[in-house]
Amino acid sequence: MLPPRRFLPSFSLLSAFEAAARTGSVTAAANELGLTQSAVSRQISALEKQLGVALFLRERQTIKLTLAGDSYAREVREALRRISNASLNLRANPAGGTLNLAILPFFGTRWLTPRIGRFLDLHPGMVVNLITRLEPFDFRFDTLDAAIHFGAARWPGAALTHLMDEDTVPACSPDFKARHAISTPADILRAPLLHLSTRPDAWELWFNRNGVAFDAVHGMLFDQFTTMVEAARAGLGAALLPRFLIARELEEGQLVQAAEGLAMPTGQYYLAYLPDRVSYPPLVAFRDWIMEEIRSDALALKGAIGQ
Missing domain, CATH: 1.10.10.10 (Winged helix-like DNA-binding domain superfamily/Winged helix DNA-binding domain)
Incomplete structure (x- = not known):
């Protein structure tokens, strides 16, 4: 009112x-x-x-x-x-089919943006505006319809649709792996490590999960996955990276898994939106489409593992 x-x-x-x-x-x-x-x-x-x-x-x-x-x-x-x-x-877009979507930088660059053309082909006339955001915001005071959220299922006042789980693997360049003679999780501890500032304890958690004792973990610090991936490709260190976001580098051999070990679950991705937008046609169409994309990826991965 x-x-x-x-x-x-x-x-x-x-x-x-x-x-x-x-x-x-x-x-x-x-x-x-x-x-x-x-x-x-x-x-x-x-x-x-x-x-x-x-x-x-x-x-x-x-x-x-x-x-x-x-x-x-x-x-x-x-x-x-x-x-x-x-x-x-x-x-x-006079038809009113506009979706203002906040995205995480690396997820948006690596996973969503290359696919968004398929969504637009399926829904001619709709417009998707992508806005990069790192932190949750208040939907009541922003001109956004939805957001891709990573982490715990907490966003006051918002409805959340679970998209996928994330797990990370230690990755490095093939030359780096050979140069440091890495074959086991313990070997990684002797090599230079790359850290993400928003996940400062990631390596400690991974070493604990894989039974590797350590006193301290040091290395270069990055504020974005994008630059950390490039540093790993350049042979500057080993990085803990989301497996599904470096699929291209792994497939092309630019990166390899540094050592076999237990993958580490790190969180979940959600689509967040206000409950009163649940029936907004562009949001409904996008939610259905992204869930189908994720299902297709999961089936393709299962098939690749089974071969």
């Missing part, structure tokens, strides 16, 4: 206020909006009167946001941005 009309200023008043707040000048705001200075001043005054709050401090020919005005400007700017994005999406 919308608030009473008296709390909903007109778009023209908000636009004049936002422009003046952003530029710090009534003159600059007037030039940007194609209005006169007096027109912008009147609109700002009308907004202050409607709200009952002073938004600017006026000193001679200059203006400065009040504390309340500064806070209000931030929220108005975000609201106008969301309206602008919604309008652009509608113009790009």
Whole structure:
């Protein structure tokens, strides 16, 4: 339910206020909006009167946001941005079939983006906008319909559809494996290791899982899987990497499994969305499609292992 009309200023008043707040000048705001200075001043005054709050401090020919005005400007700017994005999406796809999807960088680059064309071929007219995100966000205050989430099944206020489990394997270049004479999990401990900053204890967990005693684990630190994969390919060290995301490198021989050992389950991937979007047609179509892609991958992997 919308608030009473008296709390909903007109778009023209908000636009004049936002422009003046952003530029710090009534003159600059007037030039940007194609209005006169007096027109912008009147609109700002009308907004202050409607709200009952002073938004600017006026000193001679200059203006400065009040504390309340500064806070209000931030929220108005975000609201106008969301309206602008919604309008652009509608113009790009008048049928309304737009899905704004937040993705994890490595998952999006390696797994999803190369496949998304198949989804678009199956659903002509739909548009998928991909936005890279590393951390969960609040759906209530963002212009996103869904997100790919990794980790525990926790996202306050969101519904979660389980996509797949992830397990990691130690991987390195063939030359690196030969150079360090790696054949067992214990041998890896003697070689340079690559670490991901968001999973700082991954190697410790893997060595414990495979019964390898150690005092400390050192090595290079990376903040993205993408750069860590390239470092492993370049022979800089061994890395714990999600098996399904390095399938191409393993198949082409750019990377090899450093040693046979127990694969380590590291978490799950989920599709997250607000419960009231559960029947949104683009989301329904995407959810059905991605689940089928994952099932096909699992069957292909099972077939490869059985050969």
